[in-house]
Amino acid sequence: MEFEWAELRNSCVVEEDAAVLALNKPAGISVTGERHDSDIVEVAAAAGETLYPVHRIDKVTSGLVLLAKDLGAHGQLTRQFNKQTAEKAYLAIVESTGLPDRGVIELPLSVGRKNRVRIAAPRECIRERAGRWFVDDADLLATKNYPSTTQFTTVLRTDTHTLLAVRPITGRRHQIRVHLAWIGHPIVGDPLFDKSTQHPRTHLHSWQLTLSAPWRTPPTLTLQAPPTPDFWHPLQPPPALDALLAHADQLIHTPE
Incomplete structure (x- = not known):
């Protein structure tokens, strides 16, 4: 997708200070590393602004993306993602019903043919018990696997x-998309799984994103970006969004 940096920046900024820029990214735009199209870091650089991505979200995913303006802030923030201390929350609309009010998906990931992320076990070996999906160690494929945990709450x-x-507790590539698809609830419109x-x-x-930010007062960066209207299309009639998001925020911050 081609886009103008100044227009995207002005229309999508969520938070900005001397160290960081947070955007509410539209679906269809890459953060960085795009081989065949424009991406945020590249287009910003062409316009004279150097930005360092703190984390990535998939091209097909919309929402919060955090970029650092200097390498000092970049290092402080990326370490929190690497240590899994950054708090992240997503919204997802999945096909079909039948999911519990709360669930935990503890399915290790691996990389298969054509660099595709998959569960590191045969699909028939996935087990569910009391809202927890898992595989036994004996069922793992003979390949390198990456422990991965996703928590969800039904809104x-x-x-x-x-x-x-x-909540993706770990931050593996395509983790939320693969986890939900492999338990039988693919995300609506996912080009990898929704056929x-x-x-x-x-x-x-x-x-939502919450991170430590020592240069701020108070020293916390708390971000939230509501989805744009196109996100809600599968939910007809459209819900009362303010009340729905407040309900979702309450649920995801309520301990089990």
Whole structure:
């Protein structure tokens, strides 16, 4: 997707200070490393602004993306993602119903053919017990695997879809998308897993981020970006969004 940096920056900025820039990224734009199209870091550089991505979200995912303006802040923030101390929350609309009110997906990931991320075990070996999905060590494939944990809370159910608030405890590539698809609830519009129909976008949104930010007073960076109207399309009729997001925020911050 081609875009103008000044226009994107002005329309999508969530938070900015001397050290960081947080954007509410539209679906369809890459953060960095795009081989065949423009990406945020490249287009910003061409416009004279150097930015360092603190983390990445997939091109097909919308929502919060945090970029550092200097390497000092970049190092402080990326360490929190690497140590899994950054608090992240996503919203996802998945196909079908039947998910519990709360769940934990503890399925290790591996990389298969054509660099595709998959569960490191045969699909038939996935077990579910009391809202926890897992595989036994004996069922793991003979390949390198990466322990991965995703927590979710059910926010809203319709006759055909479910809205989830999701916390990726680990931050593996495609983790949320693969985990939900392999337990039988692919994200609506996901080009990797949703083969049922064509959707203009993937309904996964980076919603909240909380990190330590020693240069700020108080020394915390708390970010939230509501989804744009196109995210809500599968939920018909459209919900009362302010109340729904407040409900989701309450649920995801309530201990089990």
